[in-house]
Amino acid sequence: MSPRAKARGGIDLGGTKIQTVVVSARSRVLGEARTATPQSGGPKAIAAAMAECLREGAAAAGYETAALTGVGVGSPGEADGSTGTVSGAKNLSGWNGTFALAEALEAALGPKVQVGNDVQVATTAEFKLGAGRPYRSLLGVFWGTGVGGGIVLNGRDWLGRGAAGEIGHVVVKRGGARCPCGNRGCMEAYAGRAAMEAKARRQVKKGRKTVLFDVMEHKGKDRLTSAVWEKAIKQKDDLALELVDRAVKALGAGIASAVNLLDVEAVVLGGGLGVRFGERYGPEIERRMEKNLFAHDNPPAFHVAELGDLGGAIGAALLASS
């Protein structure tokens, strides 16, 4: 492909890493890069790291960023596509307020920048390019640090008043475990990686044995990443197996609740844990979901996300002008 062919940039902004891609007009990945999200310095430092990471991804594809037809960003917090601002991205350093992210990136990169919600762009990517292609309505479930959800109905994103899709905060046990959001009994309180780690730490304090934290240290990490969980599961660690089983049950019940309400054609399971554990635990999540369906005889199709770790960035690129 000639460097003059049209290409777009996509940036997936996460709490721990930034992933960028440069894609062709048909969304083929031409180059990609990844970097750690700055944990200090606030939105300005994060925007600078995003710009640098996209430059690397563009270079890998043989492009200057100024030559891209547009850039899209999938962001946590409240991303306002009309103003290009992101507000209340609480898992990012110093980002409780509102920051003009599109403006900052346009100044650094050149092309027009469009911002959107991270989970919604990942859902759109699966809908348009991944496992959701055959369907007109779907529910995307992103199982990672938290559990995010994206909804497509009649071929279009359903955003509600801007906060739709919070499947992680569907109540699966009234009065149950405390969720990072402050409420009780949310699906995320059982299935989110952050909640799973907190529970593991409490169990260890109570004297429970587990390899989870040894594996973590061995990998040079300071938290239980998806890879840490996977390794502990492979070693048949009791606590890891127990906590993943608890997560799987919560996911099954919460997804069933969503399907009972929305009756979508398909469910697509993505996210860090979803992609990593999709093959191993997807069928069990599906079975648990089916157990709680009202319309037993007509379950939705159930797929693991096809675009894997790049889905968020590829989806972000879909926001960009082509």
Added chain:
Amino acid sequence: MSPRAKARGGIDLGGTKIQTVVVSARSRVLGEARTATPQSGGPKAIAAAMAECLREGAAAAGYETAALTGVGVGSPGEADGSTGTVSGAKNLSGWNGTFALAEALEAALGPKVQVGNDVQVATTAEFKLGAGRPYRSLLGVFWGTGVGGGIVLNGRDWLGRGAAGEIGHVVVKRGGARCPCGNRGCMEAYAGRAAMEAKARRQVKKGRKTVLFDVMEHKGKDRLTSAVWEKAIKQKDDLALELVDRAVKALGAGIASAVNLLDVEAVVLGGGLGVRFGERYGPEIERRMEKNLFAHDNPPAFHVAELGDLGGAIGAALLASS
């Protein structure tokens, strides 16, 4: 209004009663009638009772049914608007299979008959004519024998693949109480009048004291109707208070789950218990819902259904040709 002015008929078919209305072009109620749903004789007997009840409602309005421009029916089970058939209405006598309801009613009444889902037509009625008028998206929650739900998004019904809106079967307690649908932990297992009555009967068997069944007999009923629950609550009956409180908590959690997913502008609470208890318990259900919202700072509006007991029949009439 002259008897020659255009009027439509609406029939709300329920497990215990049939409610009919005749309405003007602007959906003003001109006449109404009500009868008990035949508990034997199957679909034919039920269709005959529906036709007779609409004749009474029409007579009260000064119309022959043949003069109506159209008739709509809100039905339980799977109502197929394109074929006029109703299938699997399991709470009705002998209606497990498929019955050509529109055809039977057209033969008996004259005008064209359109069938639809009972909960969805009641939701549409509140959306177009009742508490939902100011909004473009809403969730209707019908708290009665079961708990039904209807969804309006961007001004249009969301039906999914035909089975959307089953808010009664959102899981509020994973592995919890057995629901009439066979699953465990559904909202309806705590909040549906049938489940509440079953629980009350089990408690009485265990020696628990309550006025519920005395009130029932005094009223000449064989089941705990909404009126029976209301009277027991007024008498501050412990068991009744406890079971309604349990229902209210389940409703709050389940409605919050739905709002976290859909982020609708408004929730409208209807149904036999919802209408009767709306004033007394609506604020508590709303408070419980808000407690479990993810977007705490932007709760949906919360209203009790405005059309009351006639909402289903008025909504059914909206299906009819005008």
